[in-house]
Amino acid sequence: MKARVAATIVLALAVAFGTTGCGLFAPQATTKHYDASDGVSGNVGQIDVRNAIIITDGADGEVGNLVVTLVNNDSKSHRLSIKAGDNTTSTAAVTVQPGQVKLVGQNPKAASGNVFLPDFSAQPGSLYKVYFQYGDETGLQLQVPVLDGQLPEYSALVPPAIIPETR
Structure with missing residues (x-):
């Protein structure tokens, strides 16, 4: 029973990190300044x-x-x-x-x-x-x-x- 709970927790953490990993380590484009117009x-x-x-x-x-x-x-x-x-x-x-x-x-x-x-x-x-x-x-x-x-x-x-x- 404890092994099943531990496996469920490990699986849930793997899914959570797997689906958010790109956003966790990738640079955010909204934090970089750029000139959005002609000036x-x-x-x-x-x-x-x-x-x-x-x-x-x-x-x-x-x-x-x-x-x-x-x-x-x-x-x-x-x-x-x-x-x-x-x-x-x-x-x-x-x-x-x-x-x-x-x-x-x-x-x-x-x-x-x-x-x-x-x-x-x-x-x-x-x-x-x-x-x-x-x-x-x-x-x-x-x-x-x-x-x-x-x-x-x-x-x-x-x-x-x-x-x-x-x-």
């Missing part, structure tokens, strides 16, 4: 840079709209410096409050909340260097994809034409 992501200190893309108005575009989500995981505000391209004239600063999820570039017609890149010459389909940094933190350089407004989901993100200043 690219990274981290600068306590700031998460998520799904960064640049939208331009086509092959002859002169303005780029940086569309990015910034997440502040810190308990204090940070002023994030954003430099685009090889020249340092395309520089912007965005303040992200503690715990804030800040959407940049979502409404290009609004007076604020946008980072426009003037004298933008990159073609849709290319990559453009964008550098993110704040305080003494080590900066992050991303190769950001350049897209145009041909897809419906990006058509509202095309930047308005910027009229050059007259001197």
Whole structure:
């Protein structure tokens, strides 16, 4: 009788380990970060840079709209410096409050909340260097994809034409 109970327990354990063994030792795909959209992501200190893309108005575009989500995981505000391209004239600063999820570039017609890149010459389909940094933190350089407004989901993100200043 004891042998039958012991055999039943051993069999039950063998079935349990046999059916769950793959999940026990295999790496879980949901724990690995990946960019699920067209943009690219990274981290600068306590700031998460998520799904960064640049939208331009086509092959002859002169303005780029940086569309990015910034997440502040810190308990204090940070002023994030954003430099685009090889020249340092395309520089912007965005303040992200503690715990804030800040959407940049979502409404290009609004007076604020946008980072426009003037004298933008990159073609849709290319990559453009964008550098993110704040305080003494080590900066992050991303190769950001350049897209145009041909897809419906990006058509509202095309930047308005910027009229050059007259001197």
